[in-house]
Amino acid sequence: MSRTQTIAVAGNPNCGKTTIFNSLTGTHQHVGNWPGVTVERKEGRYVYHEQTFKVIDLPGTYSLSTYSVEELVARDFIIKDVPDIIVNVVDASNLDRNLFLTTQLIEIGRPMVIALNMMDMAQEKGLQIDTETLGVLLGAPVVPVVGRTGLGIDLLKEKIHRVQTQVSEKARHINIVYHRDIEAQIERISHVLEQGAIALPNARWVAVKLLEKDDHIWEYLVDFTEKESLKIVTAEAIDQIEKIFNDTSRSAISHARYGFVRGATQECVKTTLAEPVDYSRKIDKFLTHRLLGLPIFAFFLWVMFTVTFNVGAYPMDWIDSAVSWMINLLHTILPESMVASLIVDGMISGVGAIAVFLPNIFILFFIIALLEDSGYMARMAFIMDRVMHSLGLHGKAFIPLVMGFGCNVPAIMGTRILESRRDRILTTLINPFMSCSARLPVYILVAGAFFPTHAGTVIFAMYVTGGVAAILSGKLFSKTVLRGMSKPFVLELPPYQKPKFSSLLWHTWERGQVFIRKMGTVILVGSIIVWAFGYFPREVTLSQDYDGQTQKLKTQLTVRQHSIDEAFDASVEMQKQQYYSVLVPFESSKHFKELVGQRDSLLHETQINFQDAVASVGYARQADVMSQKWIGKLGKIIEPIVAPLGFTWREGVALITGFVAKEIVVSTYGVLFGVGADVDAENTGIIASLQQGGMTPLISIGFLVFVLLYTPCLATMAAIRRETGSWGWTTFSVVYSLLLAWLLAFGIYRIGSWLEWLT
Amino acid sequence: MFGRFQNKTRSIPRHQLENAGLRLSDLQPGQKARILEIGGSEMFRIRLMEMGLLIGDVVEMEKLAPLRDPMELIVKGYHLSLRRMDAEKIAIETVAADE
Numbered sequence: 092m093s094r095t096q097t098i099a100v101a102g103n104p105n106c107g108k109t110t111i112f113n114s115l116t117g118t119h120q121h122v123g124n125w126p127g128v129t130v131e132r133k134e135g136r137y138v139y140h141e142q143t144f145k146v147i148d149l150p151g152t153y154s155l156s157t158y159s160v161e162e163l164v165a166r167d168f169i170i171k172d173v174p175d176i177i178v179n180v181v182d183a184s185n186l187d188r189n190l191f192l193t194t195q196l197i198e199i200g201r202p203m204v205i206a207l208n209m210m211d212m213a214q215e216k217g218l219q220i221d222t223e224t225l226g227v228l229l230g231a232p233v234v235p236v237v238g239r240t241g242l243g244i245d246l247l248k249e250k251i252h253r254v255q256t257q258v259s260e261k262a263r264h265i266n267i268v269y270h271r272d273i274e275a276q277i278e279r280i281s282h283v284l285e286q287g288a289i290a291l292p293n294a295r296w297v298a299v300k301l302l303e304k305d306d307h308i309w310e311y312l313v314d315f316t317e318k319e320s321l322k323i324v325t326a327e328a329i330d331q332i333e334k335i336f337n338d339t340s341r342s343a344i345s346h347a348r349y350g351f352v353r354g355a356t357q358e359c360v361k362t363t364l365a366e367p368v369d370y371s372r373k374i375d376k377f378l379t380h381r382l383l384g385l386p387i388f389a390f391f392l393w394v395m396f397t398v399t400f401n402v403g404a405y406p407m408d409w410i411d412s413a414v415s416w417m418i419n420l421l422h423t424i425l426p427e428s429m430v431a432s433l434i435v436d437g438m439i440s441g442v443g444a445i446a447v448f449l450p451n452i453f454i455l456f457f458i459i460a461l462l463e464d465s466g467y468m469a470r471m472a473f474i475m476d477r478v479m480h481s482l483g484l485h486g487k488a489f490i491p492l493v494m495g496f497g498c499n500v501p502a503i504m505g506t507r508i509l510e511s512r513r514d515r516i517l518t519t520l521i522n523p524f525m526s527c528s529a530r531l532p533v534y535i536l537v538a539g540a541f542f543p544t545h546a547g548t549v550i551f552a553m554y555v556t557g558g559v560a561a562i563l564s565g566k567l568f569s570k571t572v573l574r575g576m577s578k579p580f581v582l583e584l585p586p587y588q589k590p591k592f593s594s595l596l597w598h599t600w601e602r603g604q605v606f607i608r609k610m611g612t613v614i615l616v617g618s619i620i621v622w623a624f625g626y627f628p629r630e631v632t633l634s635q636d637y638d639g640q641t642q643k644l645k646t647q648l649t650v651r652q653h654s655i656d657e658a659f660d661a662s663v664e665m666q667k668q669q670y671y672s673v674l675v676p677f678e679s680s681k682h683f684k685e686l687v688g689q690r691d692s693l694l695h696e697t698q699i700n701f702q703d704a705v706a707s708v709g710y711a712r713q714a715d716v717m718s719q720k721w722i723g724k725l726g727k728i729i730e731p732i733v734a735p736l737g738f739t740w741r742e743g744v745a746l747i748t749g750f751v752a753k754e755i756v757v758s759t760y761g762v763l764f765g766v767g768a769d770v771d772a773e774n775t776g777i778i779a780s781l782q783q784g785g786m787t788p789l790i791s792i793g794f795l796v797f798v799l800l801y802t803p804c805l806a807t808m809a810a811i812r813r814e815t816g817s818w819g820w821t822t823f824s825v826v827y828s829l830l831l832a833w834l835l836a837f838g839i840y841r842i843g844s845w846l847e848w849l850t
Numbered sequence: 851m852f853g854r855f856q857n858k859t860r861s862i863p864r865h866q867l868e869n870a871g872l873r874l875s876d877l878q879p880g881q882k883a884r885i886l887e888i889g890g891s892e893m894f895r896i897r898l899m900e901m902g903l904l905i906g907d908v909v910e911m912e913k914l915a916p917l918r919d920p921m922e923l924i925v926k927g928y929h930l931s932l933r934r935m936d937a938e939k940i941a942i943e944t945v946a947a948d949e
Contacts, residue, residue, distance in 0.1 A: 188901065339865075341892060342892065342896065346899070371929070473922065480919070579898075580936065
């Protein structure tokens with residue numbers, strides 16, 4: 092068995108490249124990122140005739156110029172990693188455009204096999220393609236395939252094998268021949284290149300790239316000795332070409348490539364149908380209709396939202412119960428120790444709190460895969476482009492923003508649908524302002540406490556504020572830190588296709604597993620840190636004698652119970668003396684029963700009051716303990732920072748723990764105010780405590796705005812880090828949102844106090 | 851961190867249209883036209899070319915998006931979408947609908 096051969100799969104977006112990749116490798120795949128950039132890198136393997144092939148799925152590109160990260164990644168791989176074979180997937184129903192990339196691949200000069208995909212659609216369009224002749228013209232074997240059904244994949248494997256073993260199909264390298272005036276200049280530059288004393292894989296390709304003013308080509312020429320003369324000759328050659336063609340050299344060369352492509356297709360493609368049927372056009376008569384288009388779009392969004400969060404609610408509950416069950420179980424079986432607390436209260440509770448979002452995330456990714464594979468995603472971009480354009484964004488950026496209302500983590504991961512890195516970063520940065528569902532419990536609690544009659548309005552205002560913050564920040568970023576480099580909007584609206592269920596599941600899993608991996612890393616570490624802050628120092632000195640207080644309450648209870656009993660006995664004695672009936676004994680009389688009822692209700696009331704009082708002492712104790720743990724000390728430290736907003740150290744601590752996940756703000760409050768961690772809006776204790784804790788309706792608005800705007804959670808932070816690929820942008824996002832949150836809360840508190848609003 | 855985007859805004863040559871006549875953005879739904887000249891930045895022109903929109907091609911204006919921008923075109927049987935501000939950089943001549 093010979094060494095593993097590397098295959099690079101290249102092709103346009105929407106050409107069915109991924110389907111071909113999947114058919115080749117089956118499930119033996121690994122998804123990762125290309126180093127340093129957030130472009131998905133898929134790698135798989137298969138064995139054919141005892142030969143192992145490693146298959147790399149290059150990003151889908153229309154060309155190999157260097158305008159996008161994807162193009163750069165694809166080109167770098169071909170040049171630097173030198174794959175043994177390139178499989179160029181070409182959409183047969185769209186030959187002219189797809190072959191433009193092919194011409195660039197031919198020039199690089201690696202052995203190549205062309206997979207002519209979507210032959211069924213080409214036939215529907217009435218196209219007959221002479222694959223033999225096309226193969227001869229392109230200098231590479233052409234294999235007709237239908238990726239969706241797997242037709243022709245075996246033949247493709249056979250051809251790849253043959254090209255690699257050179258049994259019969261000697262890949263005949265051809266040159267793309269340009270206009271003679273361009274050829275003359277290529278000749279000239281090649282001549283200089285030959286003198287530079289380095290082994291270039293393909294001097295002709297380098298010469299063409301130099302003529303195209305491709306700056307990145309110099310990266311391959313680091314060791315080249317004659318750089319200066321090469322620069323001079325290149326500049327001269329470009330000048331010559333631009334004079335002759337009255338166009339930029341780059342444009343002239345691209346035109347020449349198209350000339351080559353047209354020559355090839357004219358010879359090999361025959362159209363049999365006069366008017367091909369365009370089903371997508373008919374579907375679009377409704378889906379992008381000038382009046383119906385928007386309502387239909389809104390309806391699909393609504394469905395997406397409802398399904399994700401309503402259907403997701405069931406498995407969410409199951410996971411929630413499973414986690415609670417596990418925590419309870421471990422609490423009973425594990426002896427109380429630091430390790431047990433770390434495992435149960437730190438790791439399992441922390442990761443469990445995030446794990447409940449898994450169903451939402453997977454459902455959302457499934458719907459996105461459905462939208463992408465069916466072709467409707469491109470229509471969404473078409474419909475929303477006008478709105479997003481005003482933010483300097485691409486139409487497709489709308490989808491991750493809307494998803495943010497559900498959960499920012501999948502939404503930020505969803506920015507991958509955007510082609511340009513700048514758009515991805517911009518959308519990622521403004522995404523946290525879309526108020527996610529985890530913030531809702533905080534709104535419900537606080538708005539419910541201070542605005543019981545207008546809670547709905549306050550909550551709605553939070554969503555609107557978030558949207559406005561996103562739009563304004565987007566405008567700000569696109570004018571400052573993320574200026575320029577917005578790609579021209581040229582969007583392909585690919586034909587609608589019936590999605591394949593297995594491929595939908597695969598896409599969902601591919602993206603979702605990233606989140607699972609994250610739970611085991613970043614979120615786990617974060618949970619442990621927060622746990623440690625709440626756990627250490629272990630020994631605290633209580634400021635009050637809580638046990639004594641409880642004991643006192645118990646004594647009071649006994650005294651009270653005793654006095655009730657005494658009073659009862661006295662009353663019975665008195666009534667008995669006034670009792671005359673001989674027919675009914677006193678113990679069965681109405682009067683006696685009344686007295687018993689009175690006594691019982693008094694005892695019951697006493698018992699309830701006692702329990703409440705004991706609980707209060709317990710919570711006060713917990714609050715006392717918390718204030719002495721690191722977390723409480725941290726709260727005291729940051730108190731000066733949040734004091735100008737009218738917040739106390741409690742708000743500070745709640746906000747800090749909110750970094751782990753926003754829902755935790757509520758449970759932290761519960762702990763700090765001493766009403767227990769299991770808090771919900773019906774819990775009257777916390778509402779009273781909030782009001783007694785010095786918070787006014789005005790401060791509560793500031794607090795809500797702060798909760799809305801600052802970094803949603805650790806998982807979001809991790810997603811930002813992952814998608815931007817940089818700690819710099821992650822820090823920027825955290826600092827910016829904290830600043831914005833602080834300034835707005837400050838403004839609300841100061842201006843509100845001055846105007847004496849809601850105080 | 852920010853440099854990555856700014857250093858790319860090197861001077862890209864812009865092409866001023868020589869044709870003074872109709873622009874692609876002037877087309878009404880259902881009308882067909884031949885592309886005469888493509889202006890704008892080199893990046894824009896190359897991008898159009900990569901997407902298969904070339905001088906000499908006949909395009910059909912299919913429709914405008916519900917919010918009146920961008921526009922949808924049919925070129926060689928496939929559908930492309932362009933913003934109207936970009937379509938203004940493309941000079942055309944109308945052709946009969948059956949061509």
